[in-house]
Amino acid sequence: MKAETAEVLAGTEAYVPAVAVINLDNLAENYAKIKAQVHPKTELIAVVKADSYGFGAVPVSKRLYREGCRSFFVAVFEEGLEIRENLPPDTTIFVLGGLLPGTEDLFVRHNLIPVLNNVDQSDLWLRHAEKLHKKLDAVLHIDTGIFRNGYIYRDFEKNVDDITKGLNVVLIMSHLACADIPDHRLNELQLARFEEVASAFKGVRKCFAATNGMFLGKEYFFDAVRPGKALYGFSVRKDKVGFMIPVMDVFSRIVQINRLNVGDSIGYGATFTADRDMTVVTAAIGYADGFMRKFSGFGHGFLGGKRMPVIGRISMDYTTFDASGVEESCLKIGNWVALTDDGDYTLEKWALELNTIPHEISCRFGRRVKKVYVGEVR
Numbered sequence: 001m002k003a004e005t006a007e008v009l010a011g012t013e014a015y016v017p018a019v020a021v022i023n024l025d026n027l028a029e030n031y032a033k034i035k036a037q038v039h040p041k042t043e044l045i046a047v048v049k050a051d052s053y054g055f056g057a058v059p060v061s062k063r064l065y066r067e068g069c070r071s072f073f074v075a076v077f078e079e080g081l082e083i084r085e086n087l088p089p090d091t092t093i094f095v096l097g098g099l100l101p102g103t104e105d106l107f108v109r110h111n112l113i114p115v116l117n118n119v120d121q122s123d124l125w126l127r128h129a130e131k132l133h134k135k136l137d138a139v140l141h142i143d144t145g146i147f148r149n150g151y152i153y154r155d156f157e158k159n160v161d162d163i164t165k166g167l168n169v170v171l172i173m174s175h176l177a178c179a180d181i182p183d184h185r186l187n188e189l190q191l192a193r194f195e196e197v198a199s200a201f202k203g204v205r206k207c208f209a210a211t212n213g214m215f216l217g218k219e220y221f222f223d224a225v226r227p228g229k230a231l232y233g234f235s236v237r238k239d240k241v242g243f244m245i246p247v248m249d250v251f252s253r254i255v256q257i258n259r260l261n262v263g264d265s266i267g268y269g270a271t272f273t274a275d276r277d278m279t280v281v282t283a284a285i286g287y288a289d290g291f292m293r294k295f296s297g298f299g300h301g302f303l304g305g306k307r308m309p310v311i312g313r314i315s316m317d318y319t320t321f322d323a324s325g326v327e328e329s330c331l332k333i334g335n336w337v338a339l340t341d342d343g344d345y346t347l348e349k350w351a352l353e354l355n356t357i358p359h360e361i362s363c364r365f366g367r368r369v370k371k372v373y374v375g376e377v378r
Contacts, residue, residue, distance in 0.1 A: 290364030
């Protein structure tokens with residue numbers, strides 16, 4: 001365990017059952033690493049939606065601002081408002097979900113720029129612009145093949161002016177469906193569609209690639225990229241696991257130590273039965289904290305340098321581990337079990353073992369998992 005992590009844990013209140021230690025210095029290193037990956041003139045627009053993927057939008061965005069980031073993507077209005085209230089006024093904030101009826105004045109009042117995904121949203125924004133007698137800034141999202149949200153690329157076979165008249169379009173963007181599969185045919189197809197649509201927007205900045213799109217090659221960079229998970233140490237490409245620097249480690253306290261005999265079963269459903277005499281520790285983290293029930297029987301914890309398999313069914317508040325190989329001196333109520341172990345067993349590697357993505361895990365950590373920061377900007 002790193003000295004700074006040990007210091008954080010030692011200073012954590014005794015009543016706190018679980019902690020996510022978030023290293024913002026590592027976040028800053030990832031930001032620099034991404035910047036070195038793209039063209040020198042390509043802007044990095046950080047994605048801080050979903051409370052920065054569970055890492056804490058305010059401390060994350062403050063640190064990224066200090067590192068030189070001036071533009072951010074969020075998903076919904078309230079996320080944008082939180083960032084706006086905590087960052088200097090020169091920050092540009094784009095709201096990916098765009099407008100809902102009745103929110104137009106809120107966007108103007110708080111200087112948030114909507115990403116317009118369809119004609120209905122564009123009409124709302126245009127009518128509000130006419131009411132204010134001014135052109136309003138907007139981003140246009142072109143759906144080039146994910147078919148989820150955004151203007152369908154075929155719509156731009158029509159006259160672009162019919163869609164964008166009266167708006168000050170500051171950016172056009174699209175989103176790749178299969179960027180984590182480098183040789184998928186849809187990547188090049190979406191790129192070609194985006195380039196065709198983009199050619200109609202003379203002088204307007206373009207943004208196409210998110211994290212894995214950046215790894216597909218320089219032709220995907222355009223004027224801006226929007227890293228999200230890469231900032232937090234994730235890539236979700238098996239050939240890139242470990243390329244980014246881990247930012248979060250998770251710990252939970254021991255609340256019970258049991259000595260089991262052969263034939264004793266553990267937890268709801270008695271899904272695990274001891275085949276030998278064994279030592280089991282119970283840690284105070286469960287599905288109410290985001291440590292999902294489907295993790296039962298998968299993954300490991302670490303105590304005293306020993307790896308402990310998860311055994312039995314994960315419950316709302318507890319997870320049990322086989323601690324048979326752990327030194328007796330480490331088996332104390334209140335000691336910390338590490339659910340990740342620095343670079344050896346990261347959230348990213350954990351997610352691969354569970355056949356999920358790491359940010360599904362980090363986004364789910366609830367308020368009982370206290371976020372503690374290394375390198376926080378005050």
